[in-house]
Amino acid sequence: MLEWNNLSYWESKIWKKKFDLIVVGSGITGATAAIHFAKRNPGKRILVVDQFQFGLGATSKNAGFICFGSPSELLETKKNFGVDFLESQLRKKWHGHQILLKTFGASAIQAKMQGGAEVFQNKETAASVLDELPLLNLLFKILLIFRAKKL
Numbered sequence: 001m002l003e004w005n006n007l008s009y010w011e012s013k014i015w016k017k018k019f020d021l022i023v024v025g026s027g028i029t030g031a032t033a034a035i036h037f038a039k040r041n042p043g044k045r046i047l048v049v050d051q052f053q054f055g056l057g058a059t060s061k062n063a064g065f066i067c068f069g070s071p072s073e074l075l076e077t078k079k080n081f082g083v084d085f086l087e088s089q090l091r092k093k094w095h096g097h098q099i100l101l102k103t104f105g106a107s108a109i110q111a112k113m114q115g116g117a118e119v120f121q122n123k124e125t126a127a128s129v130l131d132e133l134p135l136l137n138l139l140f141k142i143l144l145i146f147r148a149k150k151l
Contacts (some may be wrong), residue, residue: 018046028066028100035103066111068093068102070118071129071136078135087139094143 007015021037023030026048034048068074068090078086101111121124 019047020135021046023048026050032103034095061083065096070116072125074117074136075129075132088141090143
């Protein structure tokens with residue numbers, strides 16, 4: 001617990017100031033929120049805090065990957081919400097990735113297209129995902145065409 005009477009000189013310089021926005025969490029989501037707020041509100045005071053010295057939250061736990069999801073996750077979305085919804089979600093994820101790369105720079109975050117892999121517990125699930133891979137590939141081709149039109 002923070003006690004106002006026992007703050008060091010440096011702590012009092014930070015904690016006794018007024019901020020327009022305090023972001024809790026310094027991972028990719030918190031950092032992006034702070035950056036977007038700063039761009040839209042020049043001159044506003046922002047404080048980003050985290051419970052750890054270095055990020056140990058979701059950004060670190062997923063090893064810093066930015067991804068669209070595994071084939072089985074994407075197909076589960078299609079099953080539950082339909083192909084139009086899946087396409088919409090993929091477009092939003094693509095757009096989000098582009099914002100991330102533009103905001104931080106691909107080289108700064110060491111972004112690399114690596115592909116992916118998925119492990120299945122049984123042959124039936126693997127076979128059903130393999131059967132639908134052409135659809136997923138088509139949706140990603142549509143995204144690439146969409147990207148070319150946007151650039």
